[in-house]
Amino acid sequence: MALYFEDVQVGTQVTPLVKHPTTRQLVMWAGASRDFVEQHYDKDNAMDRGLPGVIVHGALKASWLGQLITDWIGTNGILKELKCRYRGIDYPGTEITCRGKVIKKYIEDGEHLIVCEIWTENSKGEQTTTGSATIALP
């Protein structure tokens, strides 16, 4: 599967990516990414901080937004830039949907570029991470 510059227009939707994080997954992310901040796997610690339970790492959500784009563009496109702003907390046991939409399409220095607005959404439809991605396409 390959995505080409001519295939996308401003307004084109990125194929959504749905995630169902578990505490087990948070532990896997903690180990693989070297993030051992306790609030992501130790419920007592999270509750001491006033949280109802362990929370999903912002960096994990950022990585899912990266995956949203790399899944969509295939191996011919190049992810040039990724921006994320962490706005809300997500919990394991909930559904998180990563979405995106093309907001700009242009050619610069011979490169065919698009910019997508990207975000993660909880089951209430609230955007918990927002950002953008700049992509070069063949």
Next chain:
Amino acid sequence: MEILKLTSEDIAKLKTMVGRESEPYKVEADKSMFWQLAEAIGDTNPLWQDEITAKKTQYKGIIAPPAFYISFWMNPLANGKIILPITGRRGFDAEHEWKFNAPIHPGDVITVKSKIINVLEKQGKKSGLMAFCTYETTLTNQHGVKVAVELGIQVML
């Protein structure tokens, strides 16, 4: 563990860090880092883990997933390589921005260098005094190519 509130003295201390480069450190990228990150996020893209398929692409082999740049391997402020002059305060990441200039391949030795470029004091309605610390991290490979630049904002409160 007692959590202390950020004071204006703390902010003054943080401001002394502005412009100072962190001690660079090296990370040798290897395939197992890539597939463990991919497994953790649930990402089966062959570019991060399947040498045979990845060889047939423009990259001519496995490359690091975005998660590698996002991870604490590459974040000296988060992984403790930069030691802030204050302790016991809560902090969280507010935003991140990565510019990917060139791929990272297994075996590449990445030099990670960081500096705090700005400390902004803000008064939160509920959270009280906060410091917004903006930092820039550069990743340079063994050939001297700047493979990525990250800009981040960490909030201390």
